[in-house]
């Protein structure tokens with residue numbers, strides 16, 4: 001398998017590479033930096049993909065990096081690091097004489113419009129409510145294989161993931177330290193939906209997608225089954241319980257807005273109720289179907 005990453009070196013990429021190797025697959029990483037078992041984006045643009053069964057794109061500048069100001073330049077980096085890498089792979093697949101059987105682009109549930117009441121399956125409409133949703137729309141559309149639709153041997157799977165909870169990266173580690181000092185609490189009203197998935201379940205789902213050839217295609221929502229009812233407040237409660245620390249304080253919405261700005265604050269102060277309908281229908285079963293099971297395992 002060739003697993004891409006401007007991402008192979010990242011939080012999800014490292015975990016997925018390890019799982020694929022454990023399952024006996026061979027992994028090549030696409031990165032900005034050359035290295036062992038790595039090729040660069042320039043190599044792919046120039047020479048195409050090496051012979052492989054599947055490609056997964058996990059590249060992307062961290063949108064919620066609080067150290068980066070939300071300038072036009074940073075927005076462009078956020079966009080280009082996803083869309084240009086996706087396009088590079090799409091082009092390479094189109095021009096390959098022996099294309100991979102599977103092409104997986106990992107995007108986000110930010111595709112669906114934020115709402116406290118609406119529930120979304122993979123069939124729901126979205127892609128036009130804010131910066132993030134339009135980014136996901138363009139990112140997924142860059143993954144399409146135009147001109148070869150219906151003729152190509154390659155099957156495209158779009159995996160829309162929620163917040164990925166893991167020990168070694170993503171949002172969770174930065175959320176933990178306030179709790180250690182008994183300073184943890186909800187963000188804003190706490191009523192915003194909290195779509196999430198355990199890193200191990202996401203990587204298992206990506207393997208399932210690659211290995212279940214012919215059974216899985218189109219869009220898959222990568223969120224835990226309980227995520228449709230989980231909120232920022234229920235996550236805060238479960239985290240507080242798992243850590244044995246009180247969650248007495250709260251961060252007011254204006255503080256989040258001051259830190260992240262008006263384009264990014266909604267990513268924390270709003271959310272989507274997402275159902276993994278097609279994911280479950282594809283025969284996938286979750287190891288961590290609710291917050292207690294996920295957080296107890298991660299904080300053990």
Ligand code: NDP
Pocket residue numbers: 005006007008009010011012013030031032033058059060061062077081082106107108109161162163164165169170171
């Ligand atoms: P990471 O930030 O851990 O890693 C992403 C990788 O992208 C890096 O290892 C790096 O690879 C590459 N990268 C980073 N910045 C840039 C840049 N400016 N230009 C080009 N490449 C860059 O991300 P995650 O593993 O957490 O996420 C992977 C993908 O999944 C991302 O696209 C993200 O948007 C998406 N996602 C993640 C969620 C999460 O909760 N983690 C939730 C929803 C979606 P290298 O240095 O090798 O080039």
